[in-house]
Amino acid sequence: MLYREAGQFKSTYAQDQQIFPILQDRVAIAILLAVAFLLVPAFGNQYWLGAILTPFLIFSLAALGLNILTGYAGQLSLGTAAFMAVGAFMTYNFVLRIPGIPILAAFVLAGLCAAAVGIVFGLPSVRIKGFYLAVATLAAQFFVLWVLQRVGWFSNYSTSGVITAQEIAILGYRFDTPAKKYLLTLAVVAAMALLAKNLMRSETGRAFMAVRDMDVAASVVGIPMMKTKLLAFAISSFYAGVAGALHAFTYLGTVEPEAYSLDLSFRILFMVIIGGVGSILGSFLGAGFIILFPIFLNLASGWVSGLFGVEISFAVVSNLEVIIFGGLIIFFLIAEPHGLARLWQIAKEKLRLWPFPH
Amino acid sequence: MKRIPLVVTLGLVAAAGYSAGAWAQAKEQFVPVNSYWVGPYAAGGSGIAGAMIDYFKLLNARDGGINGVKVTWEKCETEYRNDRGVECYERSKKKGPTGATLIHPLSTGITYSLIDKGTADKIPIVSIGYGRTDAADGRVFPYVFPMITTYWSQNTAKIKFIGAREGGMDKLKGKKIVNLYHDSAYGKETIPVLDAQAKIYGFQVTHIAVPHPGNEQQAQWLQVRQIKPDWVILRGWGVMNPTALKAAAKVGFPRTKIMGVWWSGAEEDVIPAGDAAKGYIAAGFNAPGSNFPVLKEIQKYVYAKGQGELEDKSRIGTIYYNRGVLWGILTTEAVRTAQGRFGKGQPMTGEQVRWGLENLNIDEKRLKELGAVGFMQPLKLSCADHEGGGQVKFQQWDGRQWKVISDWVPSDQKLVRPMIEASAAQYAKEKGITPRDCSKEK
Numbered sequence: 137m138l139y140r141e142a143g144q145f146k147s148t149y150a151q152d153q154q155i156f157p158i159l160q161d162r163v164a165i166a167i168l169l170a171v172a173f174l175l176v177p178a179f180g181n182q183y184w185l186g187a188i189l190t191p192f193l194i195f196s197l198a199a200l201g202l203n204i205l206t207g208y209a210g211q212l213s214l215g216t217a218a219f220m221a222v223g224a225f226m227t228y229n230f231v232l233r234i235p236g237i238p239i240l241a242a243f244v245l246a247g248l249c250a251a252a253v254g255i256v257f258g259l260p261s262v263r264i265k266g267f268y269l270a271v272a273t274l275a276a277q278f279f280v281l282w283v284l285q286r287v288g289w290f291s292n293y294s295t296s297g298v299i300t301a302q303e304i305a306i307l308g309y310r311f312d313t314p315a316k317k318y319l320l321t322l323a324v325v326a327a328m329a330l331l332a333k334n335l336m337r338s339e340t341g342r343a344f345m346a347v348r349d350m351d352v353a354a355s356v357v358g359i360p361m362m363k364t365k366l367l368a369f370a371i372s373s374f375y376a377g378v379a380g381a382l383h384a385f386t387y388l389g390t391v392e393p394e395a396y397s398l399d400l401s402f403r404i405l406f407m408v409i410i411g412g413v414g415s416i417l418g419s420f421l422g423a424g425f426i427i428l429f430p431i432f433l434n435l436a437s438g439w440v441s442g443l444f445g446v447e448i449s450f451a452v453v454s455n456l457e458v459i460i461f462g463g464l465i466i467f468f469l470i471a472e473p474h475g476l477a478r479l480w481q482i483a484k485e486k487l488r489l490w491p492f493p494h
Numbered sequence: 495m496k497r498i499p500l501v502v503t504l505g506l507v508a509a510a511g512y513s514a515g516a517w518a519q520a521k522e523q524f525v526p527v528n529s530y531w532v533g534p535y536a537a538g539g540s541g542i543a544g545a546m547i548d549y550f551k552l553l554n555a556r557d558g559g560i561n562g563v564k565v566t567w568e569k570c571e572t573e574y575r576n577d578r579g580v581e582c583y584e585r586s587k588k589k590g591p592t593g594a595t596l597i598h599p600l601s602t603g604i605t606y607s608l609i610d611k612g613t614a615d616k617i618p619i620v621s622i623g624y625g626r627t628d629a630a631d632g633r634v635f636p637y638v639f640p641m642i643t644t645y646w647s648q649n650t651a652k653i654k655f656i657g658a659r660e661g662g663m664d665k666l667k668g669k670k671i672v673n674l675y676h677d678s679a680y681g682k683e684t685i686p687v688l689d690a691q692a693k694i695y696g697f698q699v700t701h702i703a704v705p706h707p708g709n710e711q712q713a714q715w716l717q718v719r720q721i722k723p724d725w726v727i728l729r730g731w732g733v734m735n736p737t738a739l740k741a742a743a744k745v746g747f748p749r750t751k752i753m754g755v756w757w758s759g760a761e762e763d764v765i766p767a768g769d770a771a772k773g774y775i776a777a778g779f780n781a782p783g784s785n786f787p788v789l790k791e792i793q794k795y796v797y798a799k800g801q802g803e804l805e806d807k808s809r810i811g812t813i814y815y816n817r818g819v820l821w822g823i824l825t826t827e828a829v830r831t832a833q834g835r836f837g838k839g840q841p842m843t844g845e846q847v848r849w850g851l852e853n854l855n856i857d858e859k860r861l862k863e864l865g866a867v868g869f870m871q872p873l874k875l876s877c878a879d880h881e882g883g884g885q886v887k888f889q890q891w892d893g894r895q896w897k898v899i900s901d902w903v904p905s906d907q908k909l910v911r912p913m914i915e916a917s918a919a920q921y922a923k924e925k926g927i928t929p930r931d932c933s934k935e936k
Contacts, residue, residue: 182587183584186580187583187585292920296682300610302925390609391606391607392679455531
């Protein structure tokens with residue numbers, strides 16, 4: 137009833153090509169952004185802003201980066217965490233070694249460094265595909281961490297190889313509270329998500345999808361294979377690099393290279409798979425599921441034992457969480473192999489017909 | 495109807511975030527217990543956290559808390575992951591009438607992530623026997639307490655012990671020592687100290703990295719065999735330890751010449767290695783065994799009533815359990831010290847507990863009152879020195895249990911302290927921190 141586009145006519149090409157062609161979607165996204173930018177920082181407490189929403193946004197950005205590569209361009213990668221590490225460590229070094237560099241410029245430069253690393257490790261994709269490529273990208277994961285741990289320059293010769301993010305200031309305005317850091321993260325993530333959404337609707341995005349769907353056909357119609365694949369690696373690594381920089385600067389503050397282990401790469405891949413392969417929205421939903429759901433389970437177990445007054449051993453509770461979480465992943469993948477984004481799409485279709493389904 | 499559970503779920507999540515403030519103003523001292531009960535390091539996490547809670551229960555049951563202030567706590571699962579650790583910290587920091595007393599992050603990685611946050615929130619980050627070594631310089635790190643012994647101090651004590659075994663520090667000249675380390679921030683921490691000591695005493699040191707998690711060490715031990723070192727220092731964690739002992743047995747390296755860090759010296763580290771672990775020496779900052787008055791009291795007041803935290807009572811007296819009791823003692827003694835200045839019988843804030851930690855002075859007399867003589871070392875902290883003790887005991891595995899084989903071996907602070915100060919000064923410079931003037935602290 138509410139969600140119906142009847143009567144919305146498009147009389148120009150611009151109207152036809154906008155990101156959200158339906159009025160209700162535009163209103164919804166405007167409300168969402170207003171809530172995220174205005175209401176949340178005003179009413180959210182430190183716990184919500186610093187421990188829940190900021191990491192959620194950062195991992196959404198990392199998942200978005202991987203989704204560009206895996207979901208849109210069809211190149212499987214297991215090196216996302218390594219590209220995040222490049223972003224984190226290079227931002228630290230740019231701020232340390234170039235006095236007075238604006239922090240956003242450092243983020244961009246670090247992202248470009250990550251992109252360069254991504255191109256190097258994306259080179260095998262020109263020759264190999266699928267699972268074999270995933271194994272080849274593992275090299276990035278191990279090599280990058282190895283270099284960051286072995287070459288003292290990257291951590292400014294810290295004995296333990298740990299870096300501490302410097303203070304964030306833009307034009308003299310210091311981002312020192314969780315609310316301000318959240319806003320900075322949100323602004324960066326929102327801008328980059330918009331960019332990604334538009335990029336995927338452009339010629340580049342269509343070239344990515346053509347390569348994903350059938351690379352032989354794509355090259356026959358004149359899409360340069362090498363350039364497209366490497367560009368996908370570069371853009372994806374850029375996103376991961378900026379996510380890593382945010383991870384170090386607006387979230388954790390002090391990071392060790394081990395924080396960007398293979399385990400993290402897998403978690404980001406799971407975000408993409410659960411959220412929805414080849415969907416911008418899916419990256420956010422997947423990150424939400426993987427990051428927030430275990431925390432919810434952890435809190436819920438406390439309420440359940442409080443509600444029923446049963447004292448369950450904490451070790452059992454902790455293990456149960458992992459079991460339930462694993463079970464839910466299987467359930468979602470069986471119920472909807474295309475991820476949470478597809479579930480959302482189905483819900484939207486149903487809403488259009490409601491209350492008179494035919 | 496399908497959408498209702500989602501709405502309920504969202505409501506519950508929102509309620510969770512805001513329930514933090516809804517605590518009664520009671521005479522309670524809230525201590526978050528953030529640890530790990532799942533994953534590869536669960537043996538350490540569950541033992542330490544359980545023992546700490548047992549000690550709190552003892553205080554509440556026997557003395558009615560700390561001068562009448564009951565100790566309360568809440569457990570939170572970190573899975574040994576930094577992001578979960580930060581989430582637990584944020585969740586627990588405002589609970590209780592005065593917020594979190596202090597935080598034991600129980601992981602070097604989480605400690606790093608919390609340094610900035612704890613300093614901003616005025617909650618002490620206490621990392622006993624792990625964490626960031628240069629944080630021992632309290633002028634730069636006012637809210638970080640790597641108490642008892644840092645890795646660097648411990649390492650100098652190890653070299654002293656090796657020197658004593660070899661018959662004098664001058665006998666170390668020309669000796670070969672291999673540093674077999676877990677390839678992480680934790681493992682790499684002692685490399686500069688060892689290098690500095692190698693120069694002073696004239697021994698040769700080779701650093702060999704073992705990649706995480708360390709269950710494959712054949713190549714490393716072949717290298718050890720080629721070097722034929724006089725001693726091997728093992729800086730392992732978790733599964734790396736029994737693997738190293740087994741691999742040493744395979745290449746025939748005597749276990750009596752392997753010296754482990756204290757995260758390599760628990761029952762859980764040697765029992766899986768079986769006979770291969772016999773004779774292995776490890777450092778420790780708490781004594782093993784259940785023959786201490788404080789542990790007997792816990793048995794009497796907590797376990798006899800069936801309120802113990804651990805299902806397996808035989809874990810009482812193991813290394814991890816005793817370490818947890820030690821953490822409990824330090825936590826509550828810091829609160830007690832703070833109460834001495836800011837008001838007896840009142841719950842203390844994080845800022846007040848920081849004062850308590852800096853003025854903590856546990857001498858032999860106090861140890862006797864606590865029933866912990868020989869269980870831990872006397873400890874005295876100050877504004878500049880957030881480490882305190884700096885002494886290490888050595889223990890040897892006889893195939894069935896750990897036997898203490900040394901008295902408290904003091905560390906070489908003349909060597910370590912300048913290195914700590916230099917490293918802390920570099921941190922201060924990078925972060926733009928002006929170190930505190932300790933003579934002005936009251």
